[in-house]
Amino acid sequence: MNDSSSLQSAHGAAKVAVIGAGMAGLSCATALHEAGCRVTLFDKSRGPSGRMSTRRAEGWQCDHGAQYFTARDAAFAEQVQSWVDAGCVAAWAPRLRAWSREAGWSQPGEAVTRWVGTPRMTAPAAAMVAALQAAGHALHLQHTVTGVHRTTYGWRIRVAELEAAGAAAHAALDAGLDAAFDAVVLAVPSHQAVPLLQPVAPAWAEQVEAVRMRGSWALMLRYAQPVATGLGWEAAFVNTPPLRWVACDSHKPGRPSAQETWLLHADADWSDAHIEDTPESVAATLMAAAAELGLPPPQAWTAHRWRYADTAPGTAAPLAWDPALRLGLCGDWMNAGKVEGAWLSGRDAARQAYASLRQAAGANAMPAG
Ligand SMILES: Cc1cc2nc3c(=O)[nH]c(=O)nc-3n(C[C@H](O)[C@H](O)[C@H](O)COP(=O)(O)OP(=O)(O)OC[C@H]3O[C@@H](n4cnc5c(N)ncnc54)[C@H](O)[C@@H]3O)c2cc1C
Incomplete structure (x- = not known):
């Protein structure tokens, strides 16, 4: 995806929020970075990696998710x-x-x-995060996203921990994020995507709700x-x-x-x-x-x-990208339910987001008359 006509050179850097820093979200963020986008990752947990996780305590550790x-x-x-x-x-x-x-x-x-x-099993995610942060992208941990909303300026993100800390904390986050995103990708398990989709893409939410985990x-x-x-x-x-x-x-x-x-x-x-x-x-x-x-x-x-x-077998994957909404979906549940499927799904969502944002940037760049 790293070509001379990347989003960075065509349109400044398109700002994309990726919700979820498991393998799918990190793969998506990495591919978006390579396309020249500016990425901000949010995850509700204390560390990235999602279900590729390791329990660590005094004198022992154990991978208790993906083996x-x-x-x-x-x-x-x-x-x-x-x-x-x-x-x-x-x-x-x-x-x-x-x-x-x-x-x-x-x-x-x-x-x-x-x-x-x-x-430990979290090591590849840690390496992906380090590379993204070294390139200037942000990862906000312990940020539980409770809503994504479209405004005339773009997408805004609501975060439970900041809401609890008060309006000033949220305003500070909004200011730090340049207030709004050009696009959002939900890289969370299906049941966690549903409440985020319901207010903004109800038909999608209904389809995703049918996925059984x-x-x-x-x-x-x-x-x-x-x-x-x-x-x-x-x-x-x-x-x-x-x-x-x-x-x-x-x-x-x-x-x-x-x-x-x-x-x-x-x-x-x-x-x-x-x-x-x-x-x-x-x-x-x-x-x-x-x-x-x-x-x-x-x-x-x-x-x-x-x-x-x-994910229970037989899941029909929904589309990964809505060009009108500039909203994307990825996760293992969209591609066979494994680490490899999560990585591929994140990369594919990024590709579709990139192609659609680039098309929009090209259209915007056209002279008016
Ligand atoms: C017990 C178990 C065994 C497994 N064994 C294997 C195996 O042997 N081989 C294999 O390939 N795969 C295995 N898997 C599956 C593998 O772990 C997953 O396919 C893969 O890690 C999923 O990645 P993901 O990014 O799609 O989702 P996740 O890893 O679940 O990442 C989603 C992220 O989104 C975050 N999130 C969710 N909601 C919100 C929100 N509202 N706001 C902010 N952040 C949010 C979560 O904290 C999480 O970090 C196993 C999984 C489990 C649980």
């Missing part, structure tokens, strides 16, 4: 290689098994390269003594609920050699059925299931409830 990612698309494979070259991603080749109660242990068939962030309980286990060596495997696809995935997180590449840490993910249907259960009862059930695989009781555990982990 690894694959790169089947050539452009995404190129992006992954650049992360590998930068030292923030590495291939992970665990001793991998599959298990079901009926069939017992087996070897999974598909040979695929599995990539992980190093030293599924939950996932995650359980992080810590062991004082190593257990992986005795088991003879480091990760397993589990085809008997309540579990679906078990992995020795501390054996991923580049992890600090602290406590041995394991991650259990519960099956989507089981998680949805038990999403309101207490962490204690979920932990007891998942640890009992892990014991069937040979995992002993841990010294300590932490549970995390993902209400919206992934």
